[in-house]
Amino acid sequence: MPAHHLPFDAVHPSPYREALARGHARLRFAPALEREFQRDQHRANLAWLRWVLWIGIATYGAFIAIDLLTVPLHASRWTAAIRLFLIVPVLVAALLVSHRPARRPWLTPAVFMAAVVTGCGTVGIVVLTLALGAPVPYEGTLFLPIVIHLLVGLPWRWALVANLVPLGMFLVLVPMVQPDPLVQTYQLSFMVLANIIGACGGYAMEHRARTTFLTAGMLSELAERDGLTGIHNRRSFNEHLQRVWQQAARDGTCVALALIDVDHFKQFNDRHGHADGDAALRGVARAVAGHAKRPLDLASRYGGEEFALVWYQPEAGRLSAMADALRRDIAQLELQGADGPTGTITASVGVALLRPRNAPRHTDLLRAADIALYQAKHGGRDRVVVLSHPDLEQLSFPETASA
Numbered sequence: 101m102p103a104h105h106l107p108f109d110a111v112h113p114s115p116y117r118e119a120l121a122r123g124h125a126r127l128r129f130a131p132a133l134e135r136e137f138q139r140d141q142h143r144a145n146l147a148w149l150r151w152v153l154w155i156g157i158a159t160y161g162a163f164i165a166i167d168l169l170t171v172p173l174h175a176s177r178w179t180a181a182i183r184l185f186l187i188v189p190v191l192v193a194a195l196l197v198s199h200r201p202a203r204r205p206w207l208t209p210a211v212f213m214a215a216v217v218t219g220c221g222t223v224g225i226v227v228l229t230l231a232l233g234a235p236v237p238y239e240g241t242l243f244l245p246i247v248i249h250l251l252v253g254l255p256w257r258w259a260l261v262a263n264l265v266p267l268g269m270f271l272v273l274v275p276m277v278q279p280d281p282l283v284q285t286y287q288l289s290f291m292v293l294a295n296i297i298g299a300c301g302g303y304a305m306e307h308r309a310r311t312t313f314l315t316a317g318m319l320s321e322l323a324e325r326d327g328l329t330g331i332h333n334r335r336s337f338n339e340h341l342q343r344v345w346q347q348a349a350r351d352g353t354c355v356a357l358a359l360i361d362v363d364h365f366k367q368f369n370d371r372h373g374h375a376d377g378d379a380a381l382r383g384v385a386r387a388v389a390g391h392a393k394r395p396l397d398l399a400s401r402y403g404g405e406e407f408a409l410v411w412y413q414p415e416a417g418r419l420s421a422m423a424d425a426l427r428r429d430i431a432q433l434e435l436q437g438a439d440g441p442t443g444t445i446t447a448s449v450g451v452a453l454l455r456p457r458n459a460p461r462h463t464d465l466l467r468a469a470d471i472a473l474y475q476a477k478h479g480g481r482d483r484v485v486v487l488s489h490p491d492l493e494q495l496s497f498p499e500t501a502s503a
C-alpha cells in the first residue's frame with residue numbers, strides 16, 4: 101500500500117475501531133477491551149441496579165402481607181417464609197455488595213445469585229401453593245425474565261443462565277402439580293415465551309451497549325488524536341504535559357521536552373506535492389512515536405510540520421544521544437510518495453530538560469524547548485540542541501535571542 105494511503109490505524113491502532121470492524125455478534129471483545137467494557141457498564145448501571153433491588157425488596161416484602169391476608173394460612177406461611185428468608189435476603193445482599201466499591205468484582209456474581217434465588221423462589225411459591233390446593237396467580241413469574249434480562253444490567257450470558265434455572269424448574273414441576281391440562285399448556289407456553297422475549301431484548305440491548313461503547317471510545321480517541329498522523333494532537337499534548345509536570349513536582353524529578361521541526365518542508369511540498377508531503381509527515385510521526393517508550397512519555401503533532409515529544413524522568417547524561425537517535429531515524433526514513441520514493445528529509449530537534457523545582461510552570465519547559473529548537477534551526481538545521489536548567493538562566497525568548 102502506498103504510504104500516503106496509510107490509514108489512521110497504521111500509526112495508532114485503535115482497539116475500538118478494530119472491534120467495531122470485527123463485529124460483536126457473540127457479545128465478547130478481546131480481554132483488555134472486555135474488562136474496560138464491563139467496568140464501564142458497572143459504572144453506568146449501578147444507580148439503576150440499586151433502584152431495581154430496592155423495588156424488588158419492597159415488592160416481595162409487600163407480598164408477604166398480601167399472602168398472609170389473602171392466602172389460607174397453611175399455604176401463606178410457606179410463601180411468606182420463602183419471601184422473607186430466601187428472596188429478600190439475597191436481594192439485600194446484592195444491594196450491600198453494590199454499595200461496597202471494594203466488592204465490585206463480586207457484584208455480577210451477587211446479582212446473578214439474587215436472580216437465580218428470586219426466580220427459583222418465585223417458581224417454588226407457585227408450585228407449592230398449587231400442590232397445597234391454594235394456588236397464587238403464576239403471572240408474577242412472567243415478569244422475571246423481563247426484569248433479569250432488561251433491568252439489572254447482568255451480562256447477557258449470565259442473565260440467560262439465571263433465567264434458565266427457574267425456567268427448567270417451572271417446566272419440570274408445574275406439570276406435576278397443575279391438574280388442568282389446558283391451564284398447564286398455557287402456563288408453560290407463556291413462561292417459555294416470556295423467556296424468549298427477555299432473551300431477545302437482553303441480547304439486542306447488550307449488542308447496542310457494546311456498539312455505543314466502541315463508538316464513544318473511538319470518538320474520544322479522535323478528539324485527542326491528530327487526524328493526519330494518528331498520534332496525539334496538541335490539545336492532548338498540553339493536557340499530558342500539565343499532568344506530568346505535576347507528577348514530576350510530586351516525584352521531585354525532571355521532564356524533558358523535545359520539539360522536532362521538519363527542515364525546509366515547504367520545499368519538499370513544492371517539489372513533491374501536498375499528498376506526498378502528508379505521507380512524509382506520517383513517516384515522521386511514526387519515527388517520533390517510536391521514541392515515546394515509557395508509560396508517561398508522549399509523542400504528538402504540535403502543529404504543521406512540528407512534533408513534540410515528552411520524556412518523563414530521562415537520564416540527563418543520555419538526553420543528547422536520545423534526541424540524536426530520533427534525528428537520525430527521521431533522516432533515514434525511506435519516504436514513499438504516490439509515484440515512488442520521494443527521497444529523504446531532515447529535522448531540527450530542540451530539547452529542554454527541567455525540574456518543576458527550578459521552573460514553576462509547565463509552559464517554562466515549552467518556552468525552553470522552543471529556544472533550543474530556534475538554536476538548532478539557526479545553527480544550520482539537521483541537528484540537536486539540548487538545554488537544561490543552568491543554561492536556561494542565561495537565555496531569553498527567541499524574539500530577543502541572537503541567532
Ligand SMILES: Nc1nc2c(ncn2[C@@H]2O[C@H](COP(=O)(O)OP(=O)(O)OP(=O)(O)O)[C@@H](O)[C@H]2O)c(=O)[nH]1
Binds near residue numbers: 365369376377477481
Ligand atoms: N503536506 C503538508 N504540509 C504541511 C502540513 N502542515 C504544514 N505543512 C507545510 O509545512 C511547511 C512549513 O513551512 P515553513 O514554516 O516555512 O518551514 P520549512 O519550510 O520547514 O522551513 P524550516 O522550518 O525553517 O526549515 C508549509 O509549506 C506548510 O504548508 C500538512 O499537514 N501537510
